[in-house]
Amino acid sequence: MGDLEVPRREVGLEELRDANYSLNPGQFLVPGSTVIxxxxxxxxxxxxxxxxxxxxxxxxxxxxxxxxxxxxxxxxxxxxxxxxxEWLRAPLDTLCAVQPGPSKIPATDDGEGVPVVTAKQIRNRRIVDEDLQRTTAEFAASMPQYRLMPGDVVCVRTGTIDRVAPARERHTGWLFASGCVLLRPGDRILPSYLMHYLSHPQVVQWVRRSATATVLPTISIRKVRELPVLVxxxxxxxxxxxxxxxxxxxxxxxxxxxxxxxxxxxxxxxxxxxxxxxxxxx
CATH class of the missing domain: 1.10.287 (Helix Hairpins)
Structure with missing residues (x-):
């Protein structure tokens, strides 16, 4: 089993007496007490x-x-x-640029580094700021194709592959990770319409059916580009x-x-x- 860390602590006689000499570990191995x-x-x-x-x-x-x-x-x-x-049906890549994330982004502990959007930041059609990874300004400057602009739509393509969120003004210059794909809409489609369209239950089903059946489902960039969009x-x-x-x-x-x-x-x-x-x- 290896070196299993077993929770333990010393208990004095007075504490045992106060607990009526109970030997129930749960009575003593509680997480650190909170003082209000x-x-x-x-x-x-x-x-x-x-x-x-x-x-x-x-x-x-x-x-x-x-x-x-x-x-x-x-x-x-x-x-x-x-x-x-007047409504059109067209493949996604005729309506927007489709850019997969880089294979690897060097991380930095520098609090001033450039934020990187990963799959876990995309929730409820929003990019959240929790647990952000960061990379160096030098690396970000060398990878302009992976930097976000307002109006971009970021999708998750590995794992929970049906999540999507728009990039806002405050995300300008951020990067996106390999488990994501960036969609940059052209003139024929509004970014917000594209985001909501990708949340449509039937579109979500299409994406899930198109994913590879592995431990972590992944949709290929080719299939992303082929996704039919009603415009x-x-x-x-x-x-x-x-x-x-x-x-x-x-x-x-x-x-x-x-x-x-x-x-x-x-x-x-x-x-x-x-x-x-x-x-x-x-």
Whole structure:
């Protein structure tokens, strides 16, 4: 089995006595105890209240926008213009540049290095900043074809291959890793429309069917280029993405509200009750 690290610690006679001489390891091998600083918890609670208030206002604005856009589409008929003669069906590589990620990117511990988007940063149609890898500015400068621009769409092609996210202004100059592929749309297709189209359940099924059946499913760049895309006129694309973008924003606000409410709950307990650890002097 090798050198297995077994959790252990010394327990004094007084602690055993307080535990009624129980020899249950779980009673003593708990993760390090947390001491509640009531003032700090109160400060976190006040910050949470302010943050939730801002999210609530944003949520109301977005809710109004979603209902207005949805109402317009319902009024004109959701099927109006759907797959009309003016709609095209074309392979993906005729609509945008398709660029696979580099085979290897040197990492740096320098906090000032250039961020690298990997598959784990692409979640819920967003590029998240958690656990970012970085590379040197020198390497990034030598690889302009792998640097992101606003309007690019980044897809995961290895592992969970149905994730996709748009690059925003703040991602300008970032790189993307080998498990991803960059799509740079041309004039005939809006970046946001392409992103939402790639999230369509039937498109997701096509991508999964086209992947190689290995431990880590991978879709080849050739298959990515062949992916058939339904392309409405630009004005219809704008109508479609107006609602879908607003819904994505709504999803993001509600996810943030959930996280903030949980933080508010935890900080409220600390602020209102203080340290409740057994044996704590009151």
């Amino acid at each position: 600083d009531q003032d700090e918890a109160a400060e976190r609670f006040r910050a949470s209240v302010a943050y939730v208030a801002r999210l609530t206002l944003s949520g109301r604005r977005i809710d109004d926008e979603v209902m207005a856009l949805a109402g317009e589409l319902v009024a004109q008929g959701l099927e109006e213009g759907t797959q009309h003669n 409405p006129p630009i004005e219809r694309q704008r109508e479609i993405v107006g609602l879908l973008d607003a819904l994505d924003e709504k999803i993001g606000v509600h996810a943030g509200m959930l996280r903030a409410a949980r933080e508010m709950h935890a900080s409220a307990l600390g602020a209102l009750l203080g340290d409740t650890a057994p044996g704590t002097d009151r």
